[in-house]
Amino acid sequence: MAKGLLIVLSGPSGVGKGTVGNALRKRLPELTYSVSATTRQPRQGEENGVNYFFKTRGQFLDMIEKDELLEYAEYVGNYYGTPRDFVEQTIEQGNDIFLEIEVQGALKVREKFPEGIFIFLLPPSLDELKDRIRGRGTETQATIDHRMSVAVDEMNLMQHYDYAVVNDEIDLACKRIESIIIAEHCKIR
Amino acid sequence: MAKGLLIVLSGPSGVGKGTVGNALRKRLPELTYSVSATTRQPRQGEENGVNYFFKTRGQFLDMIEKDELLEYAEYVGNYYGTPRDFVEQTIEQGNDIFLEIEVQGALKVREKFPEGIFIFLLPPSLDELKDRIRGRGTETQATIDHRMSVAVDEMNLMQHYDYAVVNDEIDLACKRIESIIIAEHCKIR
Numbered sequence: 001m002a003k004g005l006l007i008v009l010s011g012p013s014g015v016g017k018g019t020v021g022n023a024l025r026k027r028l029p030e031l032t033y034s035v036s037a038t039t040r041q042p043r044q045g046e047e048n049g050v051n052y053f054f055k056t057r058g059q060f061l062d063m064i065e066k067d068e069l070l071e072y073a074e075y076v077g078n079y080y081g082t083p084r085d086f087v088e089q090t091i092e093q094g095n096d097i098f099l100e101i102e103v104q105g106a107l108k109v110r111e112k113f114p115e116g117i118f119i120f121l122l123p124p125s126l127d128e129l130k131d132r133i134r135g136r137g138t139e140t141q142a143t144i145d146h147r148m149s150v151a152v153d154e155m156n157l158m159q160h161y162d163y164a165v166v167n168d169e170i171d172l173a174c175k176r177i178e179s180i181i182i183a184e185h186c187k188i189r
Numbered sequence: 190m191a192k193g194l195l196i197v198l199s200g201p202s203g204v205g206k207g208t209v210g211n212a213l214r215k216r217l218p219e220l221t222y223s224v225s226a227t228t229r230q231p232r233q234g235e236e237n238g239v240n241y242f243f244k245t246r247g248q249f250l251d252m253i254e255k256d257e258l259l260e261y262a263e264y265v266g267n268y269y270g271t272p273r274d275f276v277e278q279t280i281e282q283g284n285d286i287f288l289e290i291e292v293q294g295a296l297k298v299r300e301k302f303p304e305g306i307f308i309f310l311l312p313p314s315l316d317e318l319k320d321r322i323r324g325r326g327t328e329t330q331a332t333i334d335h336r337m338s339v340a341v342d343e344m345n346l347m348q349h350y351d352y353a354v355v356n357d358e359i360d361l362a363c364k365r366i367e368s369i370i371i372a373e374h375c376k377i378r
Contacts, residue, residue: 120377163375176375183372186352186365188309 004095005184006087006113007031009177010106011121012151014133016167020121020177021100023170028178032090034099037063040078053083071101071108082109096181103154110160117184119177120161124168126152193284194373195276195302196220198366199295200310201340203322205356209310209366210289212359217367221279223288226252229267242272260290260297271298285370292343299349306373308366309350313357315341 009024011017025033037053039060048054055063060079063069072081082099090097099109110118123129133147158164165176198213200206214222226242228249237243244252249268252258261270271288279286288298292309299307312318322336347353354365 119375158377161377163372164377165375176371179368179371180375182365182368183352186308186354186369188347188350188353 001094004032004091004093004097005181006091006109006116007096007098007177007181007184008106008109008116008118009098009100009121010103010118010161011167012103012123012129012154013147014129014151015121015123016132016170016173017100017121020167020170020173021098023174024098024177027174028098028181031181032095032097034082034087034097036080037069037072037083038078038080040080055079070112071105073102073105084112087113103157107157107160117163117180118161119163119165119180120158121173122155122158122164122166124166126155190283193221193280193282193286194370195280195298195305196285196287196366196370196373197295197298197305197307198287198289198310199292199307199350200356201292201312201318201343202336203318203340204310204312205321205359205362206289206310209356209359209362210287212363213287213366216363217287217370220370221284221286223271223276223286225269226258226261226272227267227269229269244268259301260294262291262294273301276302292346296346296349306352306369307350308352308354308369309347310362311344311347311353311355313355315344 009017009021024031035049035051035053037055037060039055039057042048042052042054046052057079060081063081063083064072068084069081070084070087072079082101082105087097087099101109106118109116123132129151130148133151134144163180165173167173198206198210213220224238224240224242226244226249228244228246231237231241231243235241246268249270252270252272253261257273258270259273259276261268271290271294276286276288290298295307298305312321318340319337322340323333328336352369354362356362
């Protein structure tokens with residue numbers, strides 16, 4: 001049986017990875033979506049194994065120790081990571097698995113799964129990205145400048161990816177990602 | 190300006206290249222379709238420069254001499270070939286061009302355009318291909334056997350292509366080809 005594909009969607013913060021990822025879940029329900037592990041508290045309605053695998057700090061550090069995470073990061077005092085088991089099992093069963101993660105994490109995954117399909121989500125322009133980062137809320141100018149500089153650094157990592165998809169319209173971005181998955185299944189390796 | 194892509198659809202005789210190519214013309218009118226040169230007589234309703242570029246034998250031999258054809262072949266006493274100019278101009282203008290040709294011809298084109306996208310159209314099975322070759326008409330068993338053996342030889346050339354698309358249903362085959370074109374435009378080169 002042919003193995004499934006690992007499909008990684010990433011891109012600079014503010015580009016709309018989450019929104020595109022959610023739209024893709026509706027459009028391609030046959031894809032398996034990776035579930036992250038986290039040490040943060042479950043929010044109302046969140047289910048263990050569905051939204052996240054909820055772990056104590058001790059459990060999470062143990063997973064790091066045992067190399068059970070493809071990548072992980074600390075964000076606002078909590079750990080987030082991608083459990084290796086679930087990804088490997090899905091692929092071995094011949095199903096595709098979809099990961100939506102940060103740029104640095106994606107490059108970590110690439111080290112472990114060089115045969116994965118790495119898709120970089122692009123803003124239509126840098127101005128557009130600035131508007132989206134600014135539009136998030138009531139951040140100070142310093143915070144916006146910092147986020148923008150991080151985003152520009154992240155943009156420079158695009159060269160390590162296989163595909164670039166412009167997020168001009170969610171439907172179009174989804175169609176491009178779907179096309180990439182179909183095409184990769186037709187590829188002669 | 191980004192160059193256009195050269196997209197070549199090929200596959201064993203009897204697989205349905207022509208049918209899929211025609212369905213694709215309706216589905217993707219924005220693609221430019223390569224027009225072959227031929228020495229055969231125009232049929233009722235065929236227009237020069239639309240269906241074919243009609244050439245005398247002398248003109249055609251002159252094109253071969255001047256390396257103005259990407260590939261050519263003789264078939265039932267007539268020459269057929271792909272004029273290089275039209276392909277190159279279309280690509281330079283930033284438009285994609287689509288070629289639907291025989292397996293051997295496609296490999297000749299690959300020598301001149303290694304950066305082209307080469308798609309191999311596959312029958313759902315060898316039995317299915319045999320049915321299609323047999324179903325064409327009133328050929329003798331010897332002719333069917335010969336065509337089948339040529340088709341099997343052609344199948345072995347699939348490894349030189351980039352993508353394999355199964356022609357199980359015309360709509361599905363067209364969707365896969367469209368997906369390959371969209372994905373190739375997203376590729377980071």
